[in-house]
Amino acid sequence: MTEKELQRSKSVLPIGTVMRLTELSARQIRYYEEQGLVIPTRTEGNRRLYSLNDIDRLLEIKDYLTEGINMAGIKEIYDQQRKRAAERKEETLTDNDVRQVLHDEFLNISGMERTSGTSLHSQKPLE
DNA sequence: TTTCTGACA
DNA sequence: TGTCAGCA
Numbered sequence: 001m002t003e004k005e006l007q008r009s010k011s012v013l014p015i016g017t018v019m020r021l022t023e024l025s026a027r028q029i030r031y032y033e034e035q036g037l038v039i040p041t042r043t044e045g046n047r048r049l050y051s052l053n054d055i056d057r058l059l060e061i062k063d064y065l066t067e068g069i070n071m072a073g074i075k076e077i078y079d080q081q082r083k084r085a086a087e088r089k090e091e092t093l094t095d096n097d098v099r100q101v102l103h104d105e106f107l108n109i110s111g112m113e114r115t116s117g118t119s120l121h122s123q124k125p126l127e
Numbered sequence: 128t129t130t131c132t133g134a135c136a
Numbered sequence: 137t138g139t140c141a142g143c144a
Contacts, residue, residue: 016129026130027137045144047130 011041011049018050022058029058035071037061037078077102 015026022029032038033048038057040048050058064074081102 014130025137027139030131031137045130046132 008052011051011054013050013052013055015040015048015050018055018058021055022062024058024062032058032061035075037071037074 013021015029018024018029019026024032029038030048033040038050038054038061040050040054043049061074064077
């Protein structure tokens, strides 16, 4: 399965293609990059190149946004995800594990509503 | 023609 | 976020 992952990690899509695939504006895509949500590679001409994984990422971000989660929340999600990944490095990181984490974090942030500038640490009780 | 950065609303 | 400018 490593072959597949490698291919999915190959950045070959220009932003125009990504725009159509994700239905996001170039503005948004670049902004998400600024936020460190996606890290496209660059061509010699400084053009952004996205991978299939990036598309997935963007689609996921779009989803979270629709769910009413703000940028801070999304950042937290990926931050915690890579944190988990770092911990259980050689550990069995199966797809189920990822889904588990995703589901877990999703429920977690769902409780913080769409307040702005609110971190996961200072959750407010929703009534 | 397409993308890039920076900036203003 | 949209949009415009001025480049490459």
